Amino acid sequence: MDRKAQILQTAADLLQTRSFSAFSYQHLAERLGIRKASIHYHFPTKEHLGEALTQHYLDAYRAHLAAIDRQHRDPWERLEAFLDAAAEIRRSGDKICAGGAFQAEHNLLPQRICEGVAALLAHVRSWLAGVLAEGRGQGVMHFPGQAAHQAALTVAALQGALQNGRCEGDELYEAVVGQLRAGLRGEG
Amino acid sequence: MDRKAQILQTAADLLQTRSFSAFSYQHLAERLGIRKASIHYHFPTKEHLGEALTQHYLDAYRAHLAAIDRQHRDPWERLEAFLDAAAEIRRSGDKICAGGAFQAEHNLLPQRICEGVAALLAHVRSWLAGVLAEGRGQGVMHFPGQAAHQAALTVAALQGALQNGRCEGDELYEAVVGQLRAGLRGEG
């Protein structure tokens, strides 16, 4: 992995543990064992770094969701594979969803970063809406109204659950995800 | 309103628009037309201010939820009155839930502030679980499993919806809340 990718990886980690404005080029430099100015060489300003981060996440999500589609046909299996990504974040113990981390600072961020975050989340919601619509079409998932709305609810609840879970523990996270699952199974 | 309460009110506003570490004593001083040092007189450190903020929100929520209980008997009316509080935040255009704002910075905050936030959200969830259990008991609300879990889902989804809504607009917020309502009505 070249230096630029290393910086991006480290920045992604710091974003999800500390938030965007609360990590500095100095933090990155210390973690990577190089000087602050060297990071400015790769990412001239923090806005550039932020934009690169949103692109990084968008690419990663695109690849991940495409891989899920290749590996699974069944809507429930696809949904569970998607939920695994959130569970992975939760397992780290001190991370939250990258989208949520950015959104919490919406009023402080350059517009281009906000647009990148919106594009990222729109992509995820759109994929999820497809899975949910398919599941309902097959009669194995149950929810009212539009699939896009159920996808919005699911994403919002997962973001909230990751934040709540980081502060208050796994039971709370599991409660939210379990309730989402139970609702879709039509147990309501 | 005395100065201390004014500071707290202004800090609450800045917390919900900018987050805790992204507002400064300087910001507060400018908004209030006084000097930075005068705020240190009322709140010696930012940790003190943060703790006072969590207590402020806890008091406010306790009073608000008690008022809802006095004004409404019907579970659906109580729930709608609760949702109005979130809608009020959304209407401001640039605010999110105070709990969410604090949680997004969990790894940066003093422990006492985190505990205050957890206590605040636990109180809200507990009240909400009561309303939901009552609604299901009367046969007018429908959801699977424990009422406490449905309350956790509801709070997480609302937090997420406020964050998503601030970045991407009202339709997204409305989609999430509408979906929560539809689920409870048993349309799934």
Added chain:
DNA sequence: GACAGCCTACCTACTGGTAGGTAGATTGGG
């Protein structure tokens, strides 16, 4: 094959600005 010129990747040292916080003087009402 030698060497001039350029490029990448990093460095040290600095700037202006802002953060939280403190010491001590001043002011004004009971």
Added chain:
DNA sequence: CCCAATCTACCTACCAGTAGGTAGGCTGTC
């Protein structure tokens, strides 16, 4: 007179970003 509240003036630490320089690899030309 007292003392609560506010002030001026300062501190140290950190922020993003810049200036200017260096070591070493690549490339094109004679």
